[in-house]
Amino acid sequence: MKTSYLYYILLSITIFFGGCGKFLDTTPYSNTVVDNFYKTASDAELALTGCYNTVVAAVAQGEWGRASFNSGMQTLLDGGTDETIMRDGLADPLFGAIPTAAFTEQHELLKFSWSFLFKGINRVNYLLDHIDGVDMTEARKEEIKGEARFLRGFFYYYAGILYGGAPVYTTSVQDPMAPRNSLQEVFMQVLDDLQYAYDVLPHRATIPGRANKWSAAGFLVKSYNYLASSKMNDVGKNLNFELNSFDWVNSTDLYTKSKVVSQDIIDNSAYKLTQHYDYLFRETTESAQYEECLFTGESTSAQVSSNDYGAWLFYLIPVGATNITGGGYGYYRPTAEMYYNLYDANDPRRAHNLGGMLVDRENAVEFIDGVKYFMPLPATPEDENYCITKFRYKDPSIKNINVALSEGNYPILRFADILLLNAEAAYFTGDEAAARSRLTEVRRRIARENIGNTAPQVSYLDSRYRRSNFVTELLEERSRELCFEAQRRTDLIRFGRMESAIAGLSDGKGENKSRWNVIVPIMQENWDKAPYKIWFPIPINDVLLNHNLVQNPGYQSR
Template identity: 45%
Template sequence: MKNEKNMNKYKNKIGIGLLMAAVGFGAVGCDKFLGSEPYSFTSTENFYKTADEAEIALAGCYEALHGGNNLFGRNLLFILNGGTDECITRAGISNNVTPFGLAAVSSSAAPLKAVWEGFYAGINRTNHLIAKIDAIEMGESRKEQIKAEARFLRGLYHYYLTMMFGAIPIKTEPDPEAGPRQSVQEVYEQIISDFQHAYEILPDRARIQGAANKWSAAGYLAKVGAYLGSAKVSGMGNELNFELNSFGWVDAEEAYQLVVDMTTAIIQEGGYDLTERYDFLFRETTRDAQYEECLFTIEASSATANGTYNRYSDWVPFGPASIGGGTTRWMCPLAETFDRYHANDVRRAHNMARNITVNSAVEEIGGYRYYQPTVATTPDQGYLSATKYRQRDAAQKPIPQWASDGLMPLLRYADILLLRAEALYYFDDEPEARNLLAEVRVRAVREGSMVETLNTSYHRVDFMEELLDERSRELCFESHRRFDLARFNKYTEAITSLQSTRGLHNVAVPDLQANWHPYRIWFPIPLAEMDLNAELKPQNPGYGAE
């Protein structure tokens, strides 16, 4: 009965996904879906009959990435960015947020259950589409591309699940029965297979801007290679002695060679580049710049009918929502994040700032008004906001003030260059690896300064220490830091080295440090899922005594 209940839960998610797509889901720019006849009573039995329905089903597969508030639409940003050495929260602000900001997450945390369900719902949607599309009469080329996109997304959902939870059930069939956790080796073999298939089949650019293409798959193959290689070299999780989550099986040379191969292909053939202005990567209305650099994004819609939005409000300058501000400041930058930057690095002023008011200066970009936050010169005076994203004046958009129709970069060319630097260093080419760090820094130089200033300031004798710092400077608050600290086996060191006496937000550091234990590199398997499926045992180490 429990297994049946678990299966039906994901069946219901399929119908919801198809309905959202049919009524006008715009997450991949699918304007042709707008105004389509709603499939209010859609089921998997009477769907998947036509080419149009295949496209609608594919849109539903993409929608799972957004996941309303549960995944990248909002909550996953708290879950993945909080509790690192980049940002922190304080006790008592929210039962759903505080545990992630202070590394106090338990297996009963509702947001974790929602993430688990959301990603597996996405996997199930892809499995239905892959299983049913062969019977649809449509062009063979497009049919194969749709299957490849679905496999890319299936790989991506498994990828995030395993980085968060370690060993997980692998699902490659529609409406699967509940099953046991499978080792990270088995999971990554499936992920690589899906990404590799997508890399071989997908075109250089998708028919719809924002959808996966050949280089999206290549980029995630590089991400997988770097994750596996670094986890093996660093001994990630070895002290936990938990075989299901072990990386002892990894061939680090083979993993890093995958990084070199994929990044070489992307650089030489992909057609991506570092866009000129760093801040244009994170504004609502600068999509041309974003698509120049981003290999994969999470899109949002400006159609109020479906409400498929991204929610930046916790990662924008603090201030009135009516002028593009956020009103919570639940996750705040740590002083250590601020201190990683030289004053002449424009990324500091963009990623961390103070508030905006109706009296703030206004910058007009392409006819849109952006209120400019007060620049922070120290983390010790006034309250810092994590200001990675910027929303235009709410009077200029047709959706609610708190919502955003801007995209969210998930994989950028800058990350590709940093991954390549990591792999080249592994293969003893430190000079070229350092050149790649310098290449990423060039656009970060404040006008009137030189990149050599940053190179000198940021130089570390230990290249890997410098690389990890540079990844934080470039990618902070983009949901990478947790995984970087874990795979380099630097998490405990990063948390224990935080200071509570510098920076107004660092007062919560003692709580974070008291809650931190090495086993927290993994999240616990949600208790509700274990109640439904006894085969998910054993729980990840450290969480069994809750």
Template identity: 25%
Template sequence: MIKSKYIVIAAVMSTAILVDACSKSFLERSPQGALQGSDLQNKDGIEALLVGSYAALDGQSSGTTALNGGNPWEAAPSNWIYGSVAAGDAHKGSDATDQPPVSQIAVGNFDPSNGFFNTKWQVLFEGVSRVNTLLSLLPDATGMTDAEKTGVKAQALFLRGHYYFELKKMYDKVPWIDETNMEDYKQPNNVDIWPKIEADFQFAYDNLPETQSSVGRANKWAAACYLAKTYVFEAKWTAAKPLFDLITTKGQTSNGLPYGLTDRFEDNFDPAAKNNKESVFAIQMTANDGTGSIANANQGEMLNFPYNSPFGCCGFYQPTQDLVNSYRTDATGLPYLDDYNDHAVKNDMKILSTEPFTPDAGNLDPRLDWTVGRRGIPYLDWGNHPGRSWVRDQDYAGPYAPKKNVYWQYNQDKYKDPNSWAPGSALNIVLIRYSDVLLQAAETEANLGNFGTAETYVNQVRTRAGKPATAVYKYTNDATPMGGFSTTPAANYVVAPYPAGTFATGGKDYALKAIYFERKLELAMEGQRYFDLVRWGIAATELTKFFAYESKITTDITGGKFVSGRNEHYPVPQRQIDLSVSGSSKTLEQNQGY
């Protein structure tokens, strides 16, 4: 959290946010070096500072490190460690000796000395610092109209809102540093910053245009979604509802604005289909961009490919059996909300890849096979997943592989980046998808007692899941997986919307349970679940059940537990507390229980 003496204008090509259009000029700026602030108080300088503020979104430096040090995966904006591994979506993966700080997070046994928390903290405050520098210089910038300055300020406050939103949901006790107090970074963290985050997003919403001319620019609708999400995290349902009403009507593609559900669920995880109508707020990634660096190619996910596979590295981020079982459906195509682990999906634990195995023949939600790589099912166009031979240690972390972060074989020359010891990719990190927005809107309506509207929103998501375009199909010829797919589904996919009136009949508890479960299915492996469980107040219950079930299958989470009153938030990094000493007193307070 140390404020830099000089302003560094970072390359933006790897880190713009996507809204709805593509402008290569915005994505392909080269680093301009380090300049004094006075050199930047003009239109070009302010634009460069804004680009640098966007550039911190992916948390990565120009090499294979995070901003201000640390490994890139420690600061991954997808939050795959902090939001998914910690929540039971996935095992850490690999083997017991690899990346032990992740193991601590996976079992709930983390403390302020875990360096991963410090890396993430530093990266997010780097983003805050860049925005604050811009805002401090903006009022006196020359060659700009008042309207232009307002537009830049709106984008900057949107970005600062994002960085602080991430800090708040991670650490809770966060100091507020803005352009008015940035000279003294030793600010206390004993005041709730949610109102200030609201204010940043509100200004952005009030002053941003509905569309932008270039990809990576926040627009009015992205700000509306983020402001509504802030209200959801605060359980301010009456404040959130008008925004969701607006987003889900005026923000629909039928009204000329960019948002809606794609017909194919998988398009949200295919670099060839990125920037689609479902992507509300995403970090733009590129590959093979001529820099010779992987920094622009989603290096936060570089560990998360099957082991001993065509990808080369590294066997992390293995989905759990608990997650896989969640995709079981009953005869009507609905999920088992309460006892899904009593309907376990067949796996290939302890079965060699050279031995026969037949995948589960029961009813399944097809989103499973776009989320999880499992034995005998097409792994994109890389062939049927072979099972054990692609897993580093089945006994340790189970039989599955991640899938949402993986590029296809047929166009890997365009979307894979080979410029490091582990693969990079041009797959965007989508921080807000329209389906996420719909499910937040459903949660809002259910909490307000509007069960029919909540059900409608959920059913939009489930209807897309049930479309033939969402199914995974068998190859025409297993021996040549790039030769195309047949018309035969790879599994017995049965998924359907809730019958009309189900939520009203079941009441608020049932409606919320169904919405919570739908978020688990739709947003699995996207770094969201831990923060959802915490804000719902059910983290202790759900993770206790998860550890009891999953620890009978693998050895990596033995002894895992969620400590109520402690684990709701990650600890303020000890390094930051030490740096906050002023005289003989520490400015930063630690969270409860650490």
């Protein structure tokens, strides 16, 4: 990281030193410094950078944990689904228990996750509390408010889908003993913040990768669909936990709103499906990402954007020697079902997303815009080297940072997701034909019509992937397109299919052999005993520090 020591100290002093529970009862080191800091436009921009930093930071205010989109958020939202299972024998204390559903309220990653989310919220609130007193143009001031409120909505969106109800704070003056607000109150804040940002932000931010009008619109759509589908499928109803209830949701109304806003994005945002699917996941193909991604986790040392790098090596990149081929650790592996059942053998996404290890051979390299990448071996699920190959590091010999980290941006919200969310909204508002046309649109990018004779025609893919149950087809297409992008756990839960998806996995010993599905029976046993794990627990340390924080059902509260 190229951020200077002085900058780190300044940021630590001037941004609220907070979280929740023990993190919310602290104040800045010097109120005089804070008062003196929020004076100039540069001060405000620096504070906003601190807010964005939490999206991808490995460390926040001195606390390590990688609980952001550095790597932890992907772990929480991908690990232990019908896409992603744990490598047999993994004992890593941070990442090991999540994919087998063996986590408890004492799990370290959950402690860091809760803390990181509220640190982001606190940074935003401090900025919003002081921005009106800053000497800068009113136009930029209003944009900063819009970006900050987008980020607060963003952080609360993830708090809501991970934990349910949470304390809702809209100012920097906070009660460290505040109870959890209901899920309804959390999402009312999410929707209010995102709507504000949608209304005031420009079509593109001055700094690439920052939030704009369409970033806010996209997360509005995600929120609408999450709430509507969760209500329709009685998510959590059997837990009788009023705090996390969806009874207040009007699914028809929210799907109608989703269709309108997602159509606005499709018609007017100028985002599109970038031509090369694989360019979305390379360390050096930023220009392709910006064509399609409405919001990214920026991995850069540039202080105007962020100040951290991503850590894809834990499981998102192919297994291999990090120093030689740019390979990763393979903590998590793809299920056998992804290879055998989800993809047609000729779908180019299968060959890109699922593969073998990286090898140091001259005939196993490719050049993307002149940059060298090692290529993984073909996928063989029965082999030990079967792994996730969606994201790729460049040749480590030409990297200017630690070879374990990524200079590439992580795609958090893509135009392909918007098309699929629009399909969902269209279907549930009575237009199945329009819904299916959106699925075709997503598939066309990787079909013969776009990439030539090596790929199947889109009509073949439509026929091959068609299901009589549209929701089943939709969820399968979301997995084919968006796998390993922190989507699957939420998708399965909101459609009431998490437990059945886990129950439907094989142990890898039958006809469709797979080395890594051996872990599946442990996942199945843990879910069979604990269906309440659709919500993660509030970290036990925070519950002990604040006796007003009611624990989610099934977990230890004291």
